[in-house]
Every structure is written in structure tokens, then in C-alpha cells.
Amino acid sequence: MRLVKSKMGVLLTVLLFSCTFTNVSAVKADTYGDRADFERICGENRIITSKEASNYQKSDVLVVAPAYSFEDQISAMNLVNKFNAKFMLTDGSETGYEDDLSIKKVYIVGGYPENDTFIVWQFQRSFNQNIEVIRVGGENIYETNLETLKIAGYKDVGVASSKIYADALSSYLLLRENGLGIMLVDGKSSYNNHGYNIKYTFGGKNTIKQDGGERISGNDRYSTSINIAKKTKYSNLAFVSGENYADAMSAINITNAKNADILLTPKSLNNETVSLSKNAKEKFAVGGPKSLTGKDVSIAIDGLDNEYYGPALREELNNKNKPKPKPQPKPQPKYVNVNHKSGMFRLEIPVKYMDRLVVKEQYNSWSNSTEIAIYSKYHYKYNPDLEVYEGGIAFFDLVNSSEKSNIGQLMLGTIKKGNVVKKVGYFFPTDYPSSDESQASKKVMQDNLRIVYEIVNKNVKAINGSTFRQTEYIR
Numbered sequence: 001m002r003l004v005k006s007k008m009g010v011l012l013t014v015l016l017f018s019c020t021f022t023n024v025s026a027v028k029a030d031t032y033g034d035r036a037d038f039e040r041i042c043g044e045n046r047i048i049t050s051k052e053a054s055n056y057q058k059s060d061v062l063v064v065a066p067a068y069s070f071e072d073q074i075s076a077m078n079l080v081n082k083f084n085a086k087f088m089l090t091d092g093s094e095t096g097y098e099d100d101l102s103i104k105k106v107y108i109v110g111g112y113p114e115n116d117t118f119i120v121w122q123f124q125r126s127f128n129q130n131i132e133v134i135r136v137g138g139e140n141i142y143e144t145n146l147e148t149l150k151i152a153g154y155k156d157v158g159v160a161s162s163k164i165y166a167d168a169l170s171s172y173l174l175l176r177e178n179g180l181g182i183m184l185v186d187g188k189s190s191y192n193n194h195g196y197n198i199k200y201t202f203g204g205k206n207t208i209k210q211d212g213g214e215r216i217s218g219n220d221r222y223s224t225s226i227n228i229a230k231k232t233k234y235s236n237l238a239f240v241s242g243e244n245y246a247d248a249m250s251a252i253n254i255t256n257a258k259n260a261d262i263l264l265t266p267k268s269l270n271n272e273t274v275s276l277s278k279n280a281k282e283k284f285a286v287g288g289p290k291s292l293t294g295k296d297v298s299i300a301i302d303g304l305d306n307e308y309y310g311p312a313l314r315e316e317l318n319n320k321n322k323p324k325p326k327p328q329p330k331p332q333p334k335y336v337n338v339n340h341k342s343g344m345f346r347l348e349i350p351v352k353y354m355d356r357l358v359v360k361e362q363y364n365s366w367s368n369s370t371e372i373a374i375y376s377k378y379h380y381k382y383n384p385d386l387e388v389y390e391g392g393i394a395f396f397d398l399v400n401s402s403e404k405s406n407i408g409q410l411m412l413g414t415i416k417k418g419n420v421v422k423k424v425g426y427f428f429p430t431d432y433p434s435s436d437e438s439q440a441s442k443k444v445m446q447d448n449l450r451i452v453y454e455i456v457n458k459n460v461k462a463i464n465g466s467t468f469r470q471t472e473y474i475r
Contacts, residue, residue, distance in 0.1 A: 038239070038283035038297060041254070046246035047089050053253040053286060054086040060104040061085035066111030070165040070245045071141040071184065075148045076109040077172055078181045079136070080252055082152035083107075087253050105132045107151075110144040145184045146194060154181030158200035159212050161187040165245040166264055167202040170225035171216075172252050173232050173261050174200070185210075202228065225264040226272045236260035237280040239297050240287060242267075247287030254284050265296050269313060274303040335459075341370040342398050344417050344466040345424055348459040349374075353451050356444075357393075364397065371397040371427075374455070376448040379434050379441065390434050391445075393452045395427040396460070405472075413470035415462060424468065426456055 041056070043049040047067050054062075065076040067089040080087045085107070108120070120133045136151060138144040141162055149157065158175055160168035162184040175182055180199055185191040187208030198212035203224060207217070216231065218224040221242055229237075238255065240248035242264035251262045260282070266273060277283065277300060285297050295309055304310045304317075335348040338359050349359055358375040372395070379391025401421045405411050410426045432445055453474045462468035 038285055038301065040285045040289075040294075041250075042247060042286070042288040046250070047091065049247045049287065050087065050089040050250040050253075053250040054088050056257040057084075057086045057253045058257070059084055059086050060102055061107070062103050062105070063087050063107045063109065064090050065109045065249075067091045067246075069111050069141075070249060071162055072110035072144060073245075073249045074160070074162075074165060074168045074182060074184060075141070075145040076107070077168070077175075077252055078145075078148040078152045078154065079107050079109065080256065081172070081176050081181070082154070084256055087250065087256075089250070103131065105134070107134050107136055109148060110137045110141070142184060142186075145182075149181045149183060149196070152181055154179075155197055156199050157181045157183040157196045158202055159183050159185055159191075159198055159208060160202045161185065161207045163187070164203065164207060164221070165249070166221040166242055167207065167224055167228075169240070169245070169248060169251070170221075170228045170262055170264060171200070171202045173234060173255050173259070174228055176255065177232055177234070222264050222266045222270065223272075225262070226270070226276065229261040229263055229276055232261055234259040234261060235279045236282045236284075237277060238262050238284045238286055239265045239292065239300060240285075241265060241291040244287065244291040247291055251284075251286040254286060258282060258284070260284060263300070265292060265300050267296060269299055269303055269317070271303060273300040277301040338372055339463065340372055340396065340398070342422075343464050344398065344415055344420075344422070344462065345396075345468060346461055346463050347372055347374075347396060347455060348461055349455060350459075356448055356451065358391070364395070367397060367399075369397055371395045374452055376445055378444045378448075379432075379436065381435070383433060383435065386433055388433065391432070392429050393432075393445075393448060394456065397425050397427065398422040399425045410472050410474070412456065412460060412472050413468055415466050415468045417464070417466040424460060426474075 041049070041053050043052050061083040063076050063079045063083070063085045065073040068091070073089070076087060079085060120135070136144065136147050138147050156179070158171055158180050160171060160182055168182055168184070171182065178199065183196060185208065187203065187210070190210050193212070199214065201208055201212045201215040204217035216224065216227050218227050225242070236258050238251040238260040240251045240262055254260050255262060263273065263276065283301065285292055298306050298309055299313065302310070304313050333351060335350055336354055336359070337346050337348055339346040341361065347359070349357065356377055358377050358380045360373055361370055362373045364371050373392065374394045375389060376391035376393055381390055383390050398415070399411070399422065401414060401423050403411070403423060403425070408428055408430050412424045412426050415422050415424055434441060434445070457473050460468065460470065
């Protein structure tokens with residue numbers, strides 16, 4: 001079914017993000033939809049997602065773990081596995097199983113103070129006063145884990161890191177098939193096996209340093225998940241996020257109910273997930289579209305053969321393989337333009353000289369006008385005795401067309417705009433006051449003078465409809 005009308009498109013988007021649906025057909029749209037060949041299980045939050053997933057499993061035993069502690073959730077896997085139980089997350093405020101009389105026993109794993117009876121009361125109130133509620137915990141996550149192994153009665157175990165939820169979660173079906181528990185360790189150092197027979201180590205040497213049993217690992221968590229799935233005999237799949245444990249842990253309900261491998265869903269094309277998907281009879285996605293998009297699941301199932309995403313993916317891969325063009329340097333301006341306040345002319349200062357000069361507009365009280373001033377940057381500082389800034393080289397202003405040159409000034413030429421006729425005056429000091437009389441200072445000033453002569457002779461330009469005829473030059 002393809003939805004075309006806009007109202008139906010809005011309805012589909014609402015369905016996708018409310019997670020109140022299953023088996024929605026694929027839709028070619030900006031918002032990636034789900035397809036008829038996999039079933040999504042999710043809720044408004046991690047607790048509701050776990051409740052929805054637990055509804056797939058038929059059992060009179062419920063195992064509960066804290067919603068915000070993946071270490072306790074992994075340890076809870078031992079009890080869920082052993083007793084073929086339902087699994088649910090809780091924050092301790094509510095159970096989610098009100099009036100469900102099928103539950104006879106509840107295990108609450110870790111996460112709550114031992115003297116806190118509120119959570120026990122909550123479950124007894126939800127079912128009936130005679131229900132058996134068993135608290136399982138220890139002083140830390142490792143002791144809680146060992147307690148679950150003891151209650152479950154496992155002798156053989158697989159080992160996983162307590163730092164990474166992904167490897168332990170991916171191992172769940174393999175453990176279930178072989179009657180194994182999961183033991184958490186701090187993989188960075190040697191650990192005590194506490195008398196358990198270690199059959200598997202999940203993760204590479206960087207994750208778990210010590211060897212034990214058969215090691216199953218990969219280049220990353222996704223390839224480790226694939227390599228674990230290859231060891232199992234069942235062919236159903238539960239896709240979960242490889243980056244968000246909150247919803248992913250609820251997938252153990254689907255494993256119990258549907259004998260499904262839990263497979264971390266990569267964010268890009270992986271041909272091995274496609275191969276596993278082809279042999280899967282039933283496929284599930286556990287978690288909402290924000291953490292596990294329909295696009296990612298579709299890529300995992302079909303790869304580039306996907307009707308909706310394939311062409312775009314091929315183009316994306318082709319673009320990735322194309323050599324990237326070398327970034328071209330941005331063209332740099334050759335001049336810094338400084339306009340005279342009159343709007344009739346400007347100075348074009350070559351950028352290469354701006355590290356040597358100070359160019360600014362300043363008010364001249366003698367002529368009652370604003371001029372463009374050029375200073376030698378090396379010498380530019382205020383001299384309180386002379387009440388001037390040192391290092392002045394040239395000052396440009398407009399004067400009346402009848403004015404003639406005097407000492408310390410030069411009329412460069414005539415500028416016209418409409419009926420207005422002026423001269424561009426170049427004014428220069430007859431001496432160059434400086435607090436620094438060293439040879440180096442004099443050399444800098446001489447070099448800067450030559451630069452300003454270049455600007456005077458070449459870089460006075462008429463603007464805004466003016467015309468300028470230069471008549472005088474410095475030689």
C-alpha cells in the first residue's frame with residue numbers, strides 16, 4: 001500500500017512516531033516508514049517499550065530491572081533466560097502490570113536500597129498480596145551479577161564486559177541455546193571466574209584482556225553481533241540500536257518468545273546483515289524510529305536492493321568513492337579601499353602594505369574637514385608634547401579648485417562631479433617627528449615613504465560618478 005494524499009501522509013507520520021502500530025507498509029517519503037516484512041515494537045519511553053515487548057512472552061515469572069542501569073539489566077538476563085520469564089524495566093514508581101493475575105513470581109534485580117519496601121509493595125498491590133517478590137542484589141554490579149547466576153544455578157557462563165552493553169545483549173540467544181549464564185567482568189584487568197566454567201568470551205582484547213573459552217569478536221560491536229548470530233541455530237531476527245541500550249535490552253523478550261537473534265543494526269550498508277536477513281523467517285525492530293529508523297532496518301534487510309533506499313544509497317556510495325576535489329583557496333582582495341567622506345574619491349591601498357601602514361579617517365580642525373590619513377605603523381603613537389600622532393606620512397583631502405600648492409602640500413589633480421569642481425590635495429609633513437631616532441627607525445620610514453609615493457601616483461580613484469584628472473606626481 002502506498003499513501004499518496006497529503007492527509008494520509010500526515011496520518012502515517014503520526015503512526016510512525018507514536019509507535020502504536022505494526023506491519024505498516026513501506027512509503028517512499030521524506031519520513032522513512034516501516035515495511036510489511038518486519039514488525040516494530042516500541043512505546044513512548046523505554047519502560048513502555050519493555051512492557052510492549054514483554055507482552056509477546058507467555059510466562060508466570062516476571063523479572064524487573066532498573067530502567068537506567070544497563071549493568072543490572074544484563075544481570076537480569078540470567079533470570080529471564082533460566083525461568084523463560086517476561087522482562088520489564090521500571091523506575092520504581094509503577095509496575096505496568098495492574099490486574100495481571102497470571103504473574104506468580106517477580107524477581108527485582110538490583111538498583112534499589114535493600115530496605116526500600118515500596119517497590120515490593122507496588123508489585124504485590126498490582127497482582128495480589130500472595131505473589132512472591134524476590135529482591136536480588138549486591139554491594140555492586142558484580143555482586144548482583146553473581147547473585148543472579150547463583151539463583152539461576154548456572155555452572156557454565158559466557159563472559160562480557162560490564163562497560164559495554166552491546167556484546168552481552170548480542171550474546172543472549174547463544175547463551176539461551178547452550179544453557180549458559182552471562183558473567184560481567186571489568187575486562188581491563190584479570191578477573192576471578194568464581195568457579196564458573198567459561199565457555200565464551202564476548203568482545204576483543206581491547207574489551208576483555210583475559211582469555212576464556214572461545215572468543216567471539218569483530219572489528220566493532222556490529223561485526224561482533226553478526227559473528228555471535230552466526231553461532232546460533234535459529235533464524236529469526238530482532239534488530240536493535242547499537243547506540244541506545246534503553247530500548248534494545250527489551251529485545252530479550254522477543255528472543256524468548258520468538259527464538260530471535262538480537263542483531264545490532266549498523267548505520268550503513270553491511271552485506272552480512274543482509275545475508276542473515278535473507279534466512280530470517282520473522283523480523284522485528286525493537287525501539288522507536290528516533291533510535292532505530294525504518295531506513296536503517298531496511299538497509300540491514302535488503303542492502304542496496306531496497307526498492308526505496310537503494311538508488312539513493314548507490315549514489316551516496318559512488319560519491320564517497322569519488323576523489324574529493326582539492327579545496328581551492330578563496331581569492332584574496334588586492335586592495336583595501338578607503339572612501340573619502342565627500343564620496344568623490346577613494347584610496348586603493350594594496351593589501352600587501354597594510355601590515356606597514358595605518359590608514360584612517362580623521363578630523364582636521366585647521367581645515368574643518370575630514371581627511372584620509374596614512375601613518376607608518378612602526379612609528380604610530382601619540383606624542384603628548386606635540387599633541388599629534390607620530391609617524392604621519394600623507395593626508396588626502398578636497399580643496400577649492402582655485403587653491404595652489406604651498407610648502408607641505410601638492411595638488412594632485414582636479415576632480416569633478418556635476419557642477420562641483422575640486423582639487424585632491426596631498427598634504428605631507430615637512431618633518432617626521434619620532435621618539436625613535438635609530439637607524440632602523442629611519443630605514444622603516446624611508447621604505448614606507450616609497451610605498452606612499454606609489455599610492456599617491458597610482459591609487460587615487462574617482463567614485464560615484466566623479467571624474468579625476470591627475471596633473472601632479474611625486475618623482
